Amino acid sequence: MANPGASLFRDDAWGQALQKFGEVTRLTVVVYGTDGNEAREPVNVTPLVGLFRETGYQPGIFRECAGRCLTQITDRPAVVVAPSYGLAVVGTSLVIAGEIVGAAVAGYAFIEFCQSSAVELLARQAGVPFDQVWSVARVTAPISTQRLGLHGELLQVLGDAILRENHRTRQYEEKSTELAAAAAAKDEFLAIISHELRAPLTPILLRAQMLKGERDSTRIDESAKVIERNVRLETRLVEDLLDLSSVTRGTITLSLQTLDLGGEARAAVQSVLETARERKIELRLVVEKKHLAVSADRERLEQIFQNVLGNALKFTPPGGVITVTVKPADGSVTVRVADTGRGIAPEFLPHIFEMFRREDRARTPNPAGLGIGLALVHRLVQLHGGTIEVTSAGTGRGTEVVIRLPLVRHTPRPTRSDSAAGRNARKLAGLRILVVEDDADVRDALKLTVEALGAEVSEASDGHEALEAVTRVHPNVVLCDLQMPRMDGFEFIKRLHADSVSPRLPVIAVTGTRRGMNRTRTKAAGFTAHLEKPVDVQDLILAIEAALRAGP
Helix, strand or coil: CCCCCHHHHCCHHHHHHHHHHHHHHCCEEEEECCCCCECCCCECCCHHHHHHHHHCCCCCHHHHHHHHHHCCCCCCCCEEECCHHHEEEEEEEEEECCEEEEEEEEEEEECCCCCHHHHHHHHHHHCCCHHHHHHHHCCCCCCCHHHHHHHHHHHHHHHHHHHHHHHHHHHHHHHHHHHHHHHHHHHHHHHHHHHHHHCCHHHHHHHHHHHCCCCCHHHHHHHHHHHHHHHHHHHHHHHHHHHHHHHHHCCCCCCCEEEEHHHHHHHHHHHHHHHHHHCCCEEEEEECCCCCEEEECHHHHHHHHHHHHHHHHHHCCCCCEEEEEEEEECCEEEEEEEECCCCCCCCCHHHCCCCCCCCCCCCCCCCCCCCCHHHHHHHHHHHCCCEEEEECCCCCCCEEEEEEEECCCCCCECCHHHHCCCCCCCCCCCCEEEEECCCHHHHHHHHHHHHHCCCEEEEECCHHHHHHHHHHHCCCEEEEECCCCCCCHHHHHHHHHHCCCCCCCCEEEEECCCCCCCHHHHHHHCCCEEEECCCCHHHHHHHHHHHHHHCC
């Protein structure tokens, strides 16, 4: 069995320093680990120590002294052990960072002039011929107990100095290793980011170029779906990167409301049904009870479902099955996502929630994603007061993710899919909407989208133009970017509210800043709602409807 702390005493500095100490004091030095066993070979073996070792005699005073040193708590005086025959040793505890890590013992010393009768007893006890012991003892100068104690104090100073230096060296080596590993991980992560962020851009660019001259409606529809899917993937990657920063800083916050977890799971499943059909994967949903209320942040809950369902779809082959089960269990609600996919190797399961960890490339030649999705999901579930477990019976035997959230006794709000039902029938016909955006492409995209929904649209490229447009066209709602030259969105709404003509005009903030970061500020500034880029059509409709309800 390895000696605890023995590695601390293997450095050459110990041998050199203790050899000098032994030569000066004419004592043999033995270093012990915390288990009381020798941590390295004795240094400066004196004739008497050598004689006893050859014959196998062990008086036990070295080990006894070491044991007493190892049990010292606060004070560390040198320990002198002097049994009969006038033979003695001195020892000291060895301490690093306030913790005893070993002991050093030096001996043998005679603490009185040798008497032939005492040496005869010692020889008999050791089973060594008298003349051999006497030939060594009679030329060994005696040492007083006081002087032996001073040798112990010197040994203590020497040991502390070596330990401190070794500790600094070890810390430096460990830090260097950590920095090297961190640098390697950073380089790999940057390479992954570059690959993953560029990958969706290829189909987006190629499909967009194909649409320029395309006349086949089927191919146009197919290209539109590919572009939309890859834009959503790109958005998710960017969101994960931004959330990584929040997790690192511990600044993730939740906007809690009472939600029906079954309904939210149903909406999440509906959002990936098309992807499942394209990949020929059967997607099943079982909700065992209605109105399973939980206190949750709807956007974060969507993020959790998107990650878990996205992984299941990614690693389940065509013909496979993904089953989502929602049911109550002992004061909580359980969401179980089980797939018949590739499974997870047993050795990787303990690292499943670690940031940047991705399974062996040999098993996943082209592992999509940044390796932070499940780490974020784990943290988000914890922030909701829940737990998450990932299990797998092994390679090729599927994976099961189980999320548990506390059940609450309140009426849940309707899911987004429920509240938005029929929204396509309630388009924006008859509304006058002002779009304020400095980026021409974004402005045109918003204009075309809102016009397609039946609204009459006016445009402005900054706050100054927007103020003029408000007095000219009298819009029902304003969609306003926050970051613009000349006059940004915050200054615009401040000026707008100071205008006695339109102080209560609903204004929706449209921003490229990550979710939640500006919500408090926009609400305080007077914005009626908050949309984040890229803007989803359904979210746009909901925001406009909500803004109109909250208007004058």
